Amino acid sequence: MHDARSSDPTRVGWMNAYPPPVEKRILVSDASAYRFPQIRWSFSHYQELYPTRPIDRGIGPIRPIDLNLRDDLDAISFTPTGSNEPMRWEQSLDKNFTDGIVVLHRGKRIYERYFGALRDRGHHLCASVTKSFVGTLAAWLIDEGRLDPKAPVIEWVPELAQSGFAHASVEQVLHMTTAIRYDETYANPEADIWKHLKAGGVFPRSASDQGPGSFSDYLLTVVQSGSHGEQFAYRTPNTDVLGWILKRVANQSLSDMISERIWQPMGAERDAAMQIDTLGFEFAGGGLLAVLRDLARFGEIMRMEGKQANQQIIPKSVVHSICQGGDQAKFKPAGYSGLPGWSYGYMWWHAHDDHQVFTARGVHGQTIYIDPKAEMVIARFASHPIAANAQIDPHSLPAYRALAKHLLREG
């Protein structure tokens, strides 16, 4: 099952009858919805598994993305990180358990593929790509002067006064430089990420579970460990705290903010949605569901300094703030050997390379990859068996880089 072909969900036939036979069922209650290879189906059927809050695309027409399909991309060769064997672009798609991929060059679709359970009109779990939307909203509210990055978190969320966020500032959660005790190693079944996901209902709780039963209750239990502001540590609760702050600042749900500020103005392809817990708390850290071309639209707007055609969708100053990136010195101790010189800022990953690449990244390979120098945006959905980008990047980042170089060379 550990390759893309044999785990192809349409081949396996998950949930493919009324009712599906027992061995083809995918349930939240037994945690199979979050297991590989079931995620190859469930990430493309998330509203069918969980409560969600719709993100309205509004009543306007869909903004078309011009098509300029090219057949020279599949043959592009790259060398995966840590390997001597070259690989073709086309091979990288299966290798990365890609569910869908769109490549824009100068705003036009030059490449588009869907696999397995995903179709062009289908929603997919964005996972931590969600964080980059939330970070963008935060930068926006800061830009509007409504949110002071130096303000303490508890100015907006006094409920956190007894938690590890009590002495953190807005910008520390925004750039994930808080020092909290939180193990996000998906491979460790005892890791905090699972308690977190259980609290929010993503993962089932046993009847005897005395732990927190909502995202917000979970955040109250997070404790400080070390000094805030000293170094970057990728911890999802930061985004949920940030989401909580934004909802208080804007007096609006994240779904409505995304709808009004991004989805409606950009002429989105389709309504999106946010996974919520039973108290209506949106999973800011990873709950966005969207169709792939809408991620591409958003990526293209970010590449164009907030503009779409002649319309400024996101203020240029907001995009500029984000593109400054985070603090590379604070990023370094986190030990991402595959991301040398990178930083994390405004909940985006910044390469600080000669292409000025910045990306949104989800834990099973979901991504928005923006290469300003190559005038290229890649949006990808994936359902990789290993929840760790360190396992996915070796066949992704060099492939993206090779594609960018190809476009720079061939035009």
Place this chain on the structure above:
Amino acid sequence: MHDARSSDPTRVGWMNAYPPPVEKRILVSDASAYRFPQIRWSFSHYQELYPTRPIDRGIGPIRPIDLNLRDDLDAISFTPTGSNEPMRWEQSLDKNFTDGIVVLHRGKRIYERYFGALRDRGHHLCASVTKSFVGTLAAWLIDEGRLDPKAPVIEWVPELAQSGFAHASVEQVLHMTTAIRYDETYANPEADIWKHLKAGGVFPRSASDQGPGSFSDYLLTVVQSGSHGEQFAYRTPNTDVLGWILKRVANQSLSDMISERIWQPMGAERDAAMQIDTLGFEFAGGGLLAVLRDLARFGEIMRMEGKQANQQIIPKSVVHSICQGGDQAKFKPAGYSGLPGWSYGYMWWHAHDDHQVFTARGVHGQTIYIDPKAEMVIARFASHPIAANAQIDPHSLPAYRALAKHLLREG
């Protein structure tokens, strides 16, 4: 709380904070989501409570419904059934716990109001209005020759061979003339409807509940009581069986059928959705979520014999079949004293009156009311405290009739 103003969900403040205080929470797990006055909020936030399957509106433009608002409707007077006191149309809205209402006259919007938790772009639970969509799909597949109304149910769903549907035909479930043991009295906490809803996850199941855990498993437990085909009895499992049959006939989900045959061609306002159980079985008996103007669009198409402008959305022959109605003689013994001379056929309610009225009806007052003679279509969402149209009709049917007469008189 038992009037529309005091139960107004925005006034009460249900789920209106992050997180909401305990006394303002609405949960599926404690059944509060299905209790009055909480339904005044939950029926307008159903995707936030339950898993749902999206119904794609497609990529085309929204078909506008021309606006011709009139200010003479609120003052229309009618006499509620069983009363001597006249009531104004406007008063009837609160009396019926209306969440939203649209009136079309000759295809134009002459009246439109939203209350409480509902907005024009908001989804609402259609409840048994869903059945009329499913019945329309059935009539359509029959019209195409793909479904024989005389065929036994078990020709399509052999799983039901040991159930009360074993000897029923497709047309008996379609017109609800099966004889099954099923108590649909919502006021009785021991009624079968609650077991049915529990099986599908609409209503919470206790950990010790040994009953069926899915809609399809529930249907297997329904037993026959009497002879099929002799008289009408309104029983929701018939629609779920019909939905099961349609999915087998079309090899497609109900959501996809509604999307491809109705939502996309009619230029729907917004994606709709179907509530599903944990096995992906759509609640054909009551799980449609839609925005109000899309119900109005569908009603107008039905009024126009399947046409929208110059486009035949639903074949005329299908609408003609439906408009024949059901068997009045078989309807009569069911004892609906407020619906004299009516029938139920193709999962629509037919007045057989001088206006040729036919309607789709949901248990808390949701409706599509089509009056061909008055060239009028009414779409209404409501969250009436009493789950019984016999309690709602006295302030609805005479109001609709008075409105129709007014339009016929005033033009």
